[in-house]
Amino acid sequence: MSGAVTNxxxxxxxxxxxxxxxxxxYWMYVTxxxxxxxxxxxxxxxxxxxxxxxxxxxxxxxxxxLRYIGNSxxxxxxxxxxxxxxxxxxxxxxxxxxxxxxxxxxxAVLMLQxxxxxxxxxxxxxxxxxxxxxxxxxxxxxxxxxxxxMPFFVILCRAAFMTxxxxxxxxxxxxxxxxxxxxxxxVLPLARNGLLISALLVFMxxxxxxxxxxxxxxxxxxxxxSIGMTNFLQPNVVNWNAIMxxxxxxxxxxxxxxxxxxxxxxxxxxxxxxx
Amino acid sequence: MKRLVYASVLALMTGAGxxxxxxxxxxxxxxxxxxxxxxxxxxxxxIDNGITIEIREIRFDDLVTDTLRAVAxxxxxxxxxxxxxxxxxxxxxxxxxxxxDQVAASDVIDIDAVFEGPRASLTWDGxxxxxxxxSNTIALYYNRDLFAAAGLDPDSxxxxxxxxxxxxxxxxxxENDVYGIAFSARASEEGTFQFLPWAQMAGGSFDNIxxxxxxxxxxxxxxxxxxxxxxxxxxxxxxxxxxxxFNGGNAxxxxxxxxxLGRMASDAAFDxxxxxxPVREEGGVRASALGDFNLAIFANxxxxxxxxxxxxxxxxxxxxxxPEFTRLPSVAGVALAPTGDARIDAAAQVFTEQLSYARNRxxxxxxxxxxxxxxxxxxxxxxxxxxxxxxxxxAAARIDGIMN
Amino acid sequence: xxxxxxxxxxxxxxxxxxxxxxxxxxLVFAGLPLIYNVIISFQTVDVFSLGTLWHPNAxxxxxxxxxxxxxxxxxxxxxxxxxxxxxxxxxxxxxxxALFFHQNFTGxxxxxxxxxxxxxxxxxxxxxxxxxxxSGDFGVINHLLESLGLIEDPVFWRSNVETSLYAVLIANxxxxxxxxxxxxxxxxxxxxxxxxxxxxxxxxxxxQRFWTITLPMMRATIGAVLALGIIFTLQQFDLFAAITQxxxxxxxxxxxxxxxxxxxxxxxxxxxxxxxVLMIIVVLFVSLIYVRSxxxxxxL
Numbered sequence: 015m016s017g018a019v020t021n022x023x024x025x026x027x028x029x030x031x032x033x034x035x036x037x038x039x040y041w042m043y044v045t046x047x048x049x050x051x052x053x054x055x056x057x058x059x060x061x062x063x064x065x066x067x068x069x070x071x072x073x074x075x076x077x078x079x080l081r082y083i084g085n086s087x088x089x090x091x092x093x094x095x096x097x098x099x100x101x102x103x104x105x106x107x108x109x110x111x112x113x114x115x116x117x118x119x120x121x122a123v124l125m126l127q128x129x130x131x132x133x134x135x136x137x138x139x140x141x142x143x144x145x146x147x148x149x150x151x152x153x154x155x156x157x158x159x160x161x162x163x164m165p166f167f168v169i170l171c172r173a174a175f176m177t178x179x180x181x182x183x184x185x186x187x188x189x190x191x192x193x194x195x196x197x198x199x200x201v202l203p204l205a206r207n208g209l210l211i212s213a214l215l216v217f218m219x220x221x222x223x224x225x226x227x228x229x230x231x232x233x234x235x236x237x238x239x240s241i242g243m244t245n246f247l248q249p250n251v252v253n254w255n256a257i258m259x260x261x262x263x264x265x266x267x268x269x270x271x272x273x274x275x276x277x278x279x280x281x282x283x284x285x286x287x288x289x
Numbered sequence: 290m291k292r293l294v295y296a297s298v299l300a301l302m303t304g305a306g307x308x309x310x311x312x313x314x315x316x317x318x319x320x321x322x323x324x325x326x327x328x329x330x331x332x333x334x335x336i337d338n339g340i341t342i343e344i345r346e347i348r349f350d351d352l353v354t355d356t357l358r359a360v361a362x363x364x365x366x367x368x369x370x371x372x373x374x375x376x377x378x379x380x381x382x383x384x385x386x387x388x389x390d391q392v393a394a395s396d397v398i399d400i401d402a403v404f405e406g407p408r409a410s411l412t413w414d415g416x417x418x419x420x421x422x423x424s425n426t427i428a429l430y431y432n433r434d435l436f437a438a439a440g441l442d443p444d445s446x447x448x449x450x451x452x453x454x455x456x457x458x459x460x461x462x463x464e465n466d467v468y469g470i471a472f473s474a475r476a477s478e479e480g481t482f483q484f485l486p487w488a489q490m491a492g493g494s495f496d497n498i499x500x501x502x503x504x505x506x507x508x509x510x511x512x513x514x515x516x517x518x519x520x521x522x523x524x525x526x527x528x529x530x531x532x533x534x535f536n537g538g539n540a541x542x543x544x545x546x547x548x549x550l551g552r553m554a555s556d557a558a559f560d561x562x563x564x565x566x567p568v569r570e571e572g573g574v575r576a577s578a579l580g581d582f583n584l585a586i587f588a589n590x591x592x593x594x595x596x597x598x599x600x601x602x603x604x605x606x607x608x609x610x611x612p613e614f615t616r617l618p619s620v621a622g623v624a625l626a627p628t629g630d631a632r633i634d635a636a637a638q639v640f641t642e643q644l645s646y647a648r649n650r651x652x653x654x655x656x657x658x659x660x661x662x663x664x665x666x667x668x669x670x671x672x673x674x675x676x677x678x679x680x681x682x683x684a685a686a687r688i689d690g691i692m693n
Numbered sequence: 694x695x696x697x698x699x700x701x702x703x704x705x706x707x708x709x710x711x712x713x714x715x716x717x718x719x720l721v722f723a724g725l726p727l728i729y730n731v732i733i734s735f736q737t738v739d740v741f742s743l744g745t746l747w748h749p750n751a752x753x754x755x756x757x758x759x760x761x762x763x764x765x766x767x768x769x770x771x772x773x774x775x776x777x778x779x780x781x782x783x784x785x786x787x788x789x790x791a792l793f794f795h796q797n798f799t800g801x802x803x804x805x806x807x808x809x810x811x812x813x814x815x816x817x818x819x820x821x822x823x824x825x826x827x828s829g830d831f832g833v834i835n836h837l838l839e840s841l842g843l844i845e846d847p848v849f850w851r852s853n854v855e856t857s858l859y860a861v862l863i864a865n866x867x868x869x870x871x872x873x874x875x876x877x878x879x880x881x882x883x884x885x886x887x888x889x890x891x892x893x894x895x896x897x898x899x900x901q902r903f904w905t906i907t908l909p910m911m912r913a914t915i916g917a918v919l920a921l922g923i924i925f926t927l928q929q930f931d932l933f934a935a936i937t938q939x940x941x942x943x944x945x946x947x948x949x950x951x952x953x954x955x956x957x958x959x960x961x962x963x964x965x966x967x968x969x970v971l972m973i974i975v976v977l978f979v980s981l982i983y984v985r986s987x988x989x990x991x992x993l
Contacts, residue, residue, distance in 0.1 A: 024798035031790070032804050038822045038867065039810045041833065045825075051556035054533035056466040056831045100718050103711030110708070117984045119712050124920060124983060126723040128976035129730065130928035132953050133969050136358060136962075137729035138722070140744050143362035161722030168715065169921055170876065173913045177883045193707040211879055215812065215872070222815045229355055232345055232364075234322075240815050244348040248321050249372065250425070250548040250580070252529050254821065261818040269813050273806030276875065350934075354957045361743035378960075382741050466830065476940035521849040522829045524941040525857070539830060658959045668942040672854050 042265075046070070046258035053254055069259040077256070081235065082242035083264050085152065086221050089238050092156035093163060093220035098213050100160070101167040106201060108168065109175035120172075127165035131225035134162075139229050151231040158226045163216045170215075174208020175201065214275060221268060239264045313595045314341045316366035318356065320349045325614045326370045326422055326584055326603060333602045340595045342368070353378075360384050360587075367590040368599065370422055370582045373410040374478070374660070377652035379585065380411070380418035386586040386593060388600070389417045397601040399620075406579040407619040410649040419585035420600050421619035423610045425546045426577040426647040427483065428639055429453075429567065430532070430553070433560040435460055435467065435541040446564040450509050453542075453567045457518040460541035469518040471531040471540035474510060476668050479527050481650065481660040482578045483544060484510070484667050489576035489648060490569050495659055496692060498666065499685035502569070504677040507670050514671055524671060546580060547640045550615055550633050563636040565643050579647040581616065611637065617644055655691050662687045727973065734966035743962065755963040759971075764943050764951070771858050772927075772947040775865070779929075780922040782866045787873025787918075794874075795881050805878065808871045816868075820935025823864035827851055827936065854944035857937045861945055864932050869925065873918055880914030881907070913987065920983035927972060948972055 045053055046069055047062040073079050108120050138158050139148075147154040178201055186196040202209070224240040231237050243260045246253040317330050322344055330342040345366065347355055353375050359365040360379070371379070379385045392400050400408065400417060407421035433443035439459045447453040457469030473483050485495060487509065491502030513519040520540070523531065528545045535543035536556045544566070553561065566577055584603060586596040610616045612626040615633075617640055625637050653659060666684035669675040675683075729746070734755055736748035759765055794805040811819070826833050829849035838844045850860035884907065892902050908915070930949055933939055939946035939954065946954075948968050956965030 021798045024793075024796060025800055028794070028798070028801065028804045031793075032807050035808055035867075035870075036810060037833075038819070038826060039814070041822050041826065042814075042818060045822075049556055050552050051533050051536035053825065054530065054537045054539065054831050056534075056537070056539050057836050058831055058833045060833075100715050104715030107708040107711045112988075117987075119716060120987065121980050121984050122716060123719065124924070124980035125973070125976060126719045126727065127924060128927070128973050129727060129969050130930055130949050130953075132930055133730060133949075133956065133965070134723070134726045136743060136956075137726035139358050140362055140729075141725065143364055143744070148364060158722055161719055164715065164719060165723075166921060169917045173876075173880065173917045174883075176913045193704070197707075208879055208883075211875065215875075218813050222813070224815065224817070228348065228351055229358065234344075234346055240817075241348070243815065244817065245322070245346050247348055247350070249349045250529060250546060251552075252527075257818070257821070261815060265810075265813055265815075265818075269810055272809055272813060273803065276806045276809060277802040357740050357960070358743060361741055363744075378740070384741065468830075476938050476942075520830050521852045524852040525937050526828075526852075534830065537831075655960075658961070661954075661959055665942070668940055672942040672944070674854070674942055 042258050043262055046255055046262045048255060050253070050255060066255065069255045070263070072256050073260045073263060077242055077245065077260060079239065079242065079260060079263055082237065082239040085236055086238035086240065086264070088152055089155055089159070089223060089227065090217045090220035092153070093160050093223070094213055094217040096156060096160040097163045097167045097216050098209070101164050102171055102202070102209060103197075105168045105171035106175050106197065106205075109172045109178075110180075123165045123168050127162060131159075131162060134158075135225055135229050138226070142230065148230065148232075151233065152236050155223070155226045155230045156220075158230065159220060159223050162226075163219055166219075167212050167216050170212040171205070171209055174205045174212070177208070178204040211276070214272065218268070218272065312339050312341065313592050314343060315368060315590075315592060315596055315599065316343045316345060317368040317370070317599075318345050318347055318352070318366045319370040320347060320352055320582070322346045324370065324422070324582075325606075325610050325616065326582075328613075329603050329606050330599065332606075333599055336602075338598070340592075340598065342599060363589065365587050365589070367592060367596050368584065368586055370584050371419075372478075373407065373421075373579065373581065373583050374650040374652075374656045376410055376419060376583050376585065377413055377656060378654045380413040380652075381654040383588055385418040386588045386590065386596075387416045387418060388586065388597060391597050392417050392420075395597075395601060398604045402620045402622060404619050404621065404644065404647075406644075406647045406649040407581075407583070410579065410652055411583045411585070413652060419583040420604060422582040422584050422603075423614070423616035424619040424644055424647065425548060425580040425617060426640060426644045427486065427528075427544050427546045427566065427580075428577070428636075428643045429542060429544055429564050430535060430549070431542045431562055431564065432535070432538070432540075432557075433562050435538075435559070439541070443560075443562065446562065447542075447567045449567050449571055449573070450505075450569055454509065454512060454518075457513060457542065458516065461516075461518050463517070466539050468520050468534070468540045469542065470513055471519060471535050471543040472510075472513075472523060472545075473526060473528045473531050474514075474523050474667060474671055475525055475527055476664045477527070478657075478660055480667065481663050482580060483528065484663065485648075485650065486566060486576045486578050490566070490574055492574070494648075495650065495653075495663065496688065497685070498663060498688060499678070499681040503681055505569070507667060507677040507681070510667065511671055511677075524668065547615060547617060547636065550636055554630055554633055561632065563639045565639060575643075575646040577643045577647040579644075579649045581619075617641060653692065658691050659688050662691070730966045730969045731973070733962055734970045736963055738962040738966075740960045740962070748963075751963060755967045758964055759967045764946065767943060768946050768948055768951050771945065772949075775858060775862055775929075775947050776923060776926045778862050779865045779869060779926045780919060783869040783873045783922060784919060786866065786870045788877050790870070790874045791877035791881055794878065805874070808874060811868050811871045812875075816931030817935060819864065819868055820932045823860075823867070823932065824851070824936045827860045827863070851937050852941055854941055857941060857945040858947075861932050861936050864936060865926065865929055868929075868932065869922065872925075873922065876914060876918050877911070880911045883914075884910045916983055916986040920979055923979050924976060927976065 044062055047065040049066055052059055108116055142148050142154050183196050183200050186200045222240055227238050228241055243257055246256045319327050327344050330344055334341045392398050398420060403421055407424050411419040431446050436443040441456055441459060447456045461469040473479050487506035488503045491506045493500035493503035532543050532545045532549045534540045536553055568575055584600060586593060590596055607618050607620055608623050610618050627634050650656060662684040666680040670677045670680050732746060735751055737751045738748050742748055794801045827850040829847045835847040850856050888906050889902055892906055927949060933950045937945040939950050952965045952968035955961045
């Protein structure tokens with residue numbers, strides 16, 4: 015088989031896999047254009063009979079979607095920033111040494127993310143209320159959620175730092191760099207791809223955060239899109255189409271950015287400084 | 290410049306002394322910014338009375354949880370709209386303001402005109418802890434076209450359980466993907482809401498769930514599922530989605546409430562009607578579920594008078610909840626203005642009558658736990674894991690344990 | 694003082710400081726809530742006294758109540774099936790996809806990026822979508838299986854006590870696969886290509902290369918992915934809420950969903966906390982195994 019043929023076969027398989035995998039995503043877009051009752055049609059409608067573009071008009075006009083997305087961006091950025099700042103250094107140290115203390119620290123980091131947010135939120139809410147953090151609800155949400163993403167970030171970055179050869183750092187120290195200098199000049203750049211992917215995953219996570227925001231942020235004007243979307247879920251009446259239109263609107267740009275960025279990062283790695 | 294103006298306004302106000310009412314801001318938590326209490330609160334804020342109401346929308350599933358946390362930490366709002374079975378948990382522990390005396394003195398609120406079900410849901414220990422927002426209940430929707438096609442008379446829908454079962458059998462048509470009936474037997478409050486009326490028509494109640502006859506009600510539900518007259522997904526599907534299949538023509542009857550009317554009127558491509566829930570036998574006891582929310586004031590509010598003024602405003606506008614929000618007023622003697630759609634107006638008459646048979650759930654502070662036992666009972670029977678009487682006896686014993 | 698400063702700049706102090714910052718942050722925002730859960734599992738908690746730590750002591754009453762509950766055994770079994778099933782299949786699919794896209798063909802990285810869609814989608818939306826896809830009557834999955842002639846009658850994935858847990862499992866595998874894929878892809882990309890070239894010269898076939906180079910070189914990544922996979926699966930909640938609500942008749946209730954139900958549906962916070970304590974113990978073992986596994990990591 016020639017290279018070009020292999021290439022085409024692989025591409026065809028990849029497209030087929032993606033098509034199957036992305037079907038639920040397609041279903042979100044299609045549903046966002048259906049009428050309320052055609053969601054339940056038998057057999058299912060693979061294309062909306064009469065596209066209901068009004069669903070998008072609804073969320074654009076009624077649901078303040080831009081304000082919600084803005085808040086989501088604030089929360090996601092804050093979470094990513096805190097997690098990366100506090101977590102990278104820790105991950106680096108945990109990757110650099112091998113002893114009982116390090117094991118204990120690694121163990122503690124993993125253990126601390128055991129409970130789902132729904133079970134953590136009550137004590138956090140009570141604690142925040144007593145120290146007055148509820149006055150700054152978005153900041154409080156960022157603080158709380160960063161603790162949720164940090165262990166995950168540390169574990170992943172630790173794996174990334176493991177790939178940085180110790181000799182390079184030691185050479186830098188011999189050259190007269192301080193530890194801090196060596197960390198920033200040598201280690202961080204070499205592990206940047208793993209760090210960036212982890213940070214991106216954290217950002218995505220923060221973008222969709224629901225549980226903490228829902229409990230901590232009382233003011234509708236400060237709430238993220240994950241909550242704005244649920245305003246269509248009422249006790250007896252659920253506007254599924256609007257929910258899907260809302261989700262499609264806030265997921266699509268993020269998804270596009272993600273597809274572009276992951277290519278840069280994972281690709282960059284093979285061409286990275288390791289060689 | 291701006292600051293100067295602001296300062297002089299301030300000076301004017303303080304100079305005027307007590308002549309200008311202090312501006313008061315109240316907070317209201319609700320499940321929807323488009324619900325009547327939210328709309329009325331905006332109007333109320335626009336009135337020049339010095340009172341502004343800020344609304345916070347909370348997803349229905351989170352409403353009680355968030356409120357509990359807020360009460361525990363003293364960060365609760367002044368006012369809340371809360372699902373009626375959840376009212377007692379707050380009223381019984383003193384979280385809600387006892388407004389019995391204010392209601393008695395009010396010219397606007399006539400608590401005796403409130404239907405019995407909603408009134409019971411907001412009463413605890415003989416005291417009044419709120420006002421009803423509106424009421425809803427469930428009845429039987431049916432597809433008149435499918436009735437005619439199956440040789441049934443669209444003008445005489447099922448009146449008894451036997452009629453209902455027969456009709457469901459006649460209407461079920463697997464070839465064309467049509468189930469005879471749709472309802473919800475989900476493991477959630479919705480399931481309890483749908484099941485209790487059948488238990489009550491058979492002589493049972495939440496605190497007497499193993500009464501003789503309740504097993505028959507379960508047998509009816511089980512027949513729907515076992516004979517394939519209702520979708521097996523009835524066990525995991527809510528009322529809204531079940532009614533969606535009715536609107537799409539895939540179920541010939543559905544049990545649901547007036548909240549469906551708007552969507553049905555626009556989506557259903559067939560002629561439909563509504564009738565009272567069938568009774569156990571001709572002349573049998575009628576019963577139905579009582580749904581919708583109550584409005585309450587929190588006991589720790591700094592502004593009880595202002596908050597009560599809003600409740601009075603709400604009650605003064607109660608004749609608008611039907612024409613503007615398709616909700617049924619909880620107060621006797623409110624005429625329902627025509628909507629312009631004859632089917633909806635006819636349905637309104639049926640729902641109003643059905644509402645007079647509606648019984649509230651509880652009131653009991655531990656209602657969610659009681660409800661959970663009821664759900665466990667009907668789900669284990671419907672999935673064939675337990676015998677009806679056995680499951681009901683066990684639920685009754687556990688409910689007894691919760692209540693005493 | 695200068696010694697401390699110097700140590701911070703050039704010695705072990707630098708490392709200690711970095712770890713301490715992160716650990717103290719975690720202790721405050723994750724450790725304290727955890728301890729709170731442990732404490733209230735031994736107390737009788739009234740819904741309106743959540744704001745305080747002082748509740749009547751209940752000893753092991755809550756624990757006894759949980760172990761005596763007829764649901765307990767089933768929940769345990771279902772949690773095990775769900776967790777191991779999710780992690781094993783997410784990992785397998787994720788690794789297969791990572792290896793597949795690791796081959797250099799046109800568009801590989803673009804298409805791989807598309808798979809990440811799942812990671813971006815809010816849990817609620819994923820749950821609702823799968824609820825519809827798995828629906829017995831109007832579900833697309835049944836429709837496709839029927840048109841392919843694989844099944845005669847619709848399968849009621851969500852509503853059959855035999856399949857409800859698997860309905861959620863299918864959705865969760867879909868949800869978690871891209872996470873596994875992207876991390877394993879990063880790990881794969883970090884393996885120096887010359888190792889493979891050398892092995893190829895020695896006559897090792899693709900399978901041997903996978904066993905002797907890929908797997909050992911990716912030990913750190915695989916350990917991290919599996920440990921995180923188990924912990925994430927134990928936190929999965931939205932899918933249960935949207936697809937089965939733990940039903941029918943408890944047939945798809947897992948530990949985290951049960952704990953939430955007890956705490957926030959029945960308002961029995963003490964018993965809800967008992968389950969979280971039991972989950973803490975499980976994660977304790979997972980963490981121990983992970984930490985042990987890191988001993989065998991290869992540092993480049």
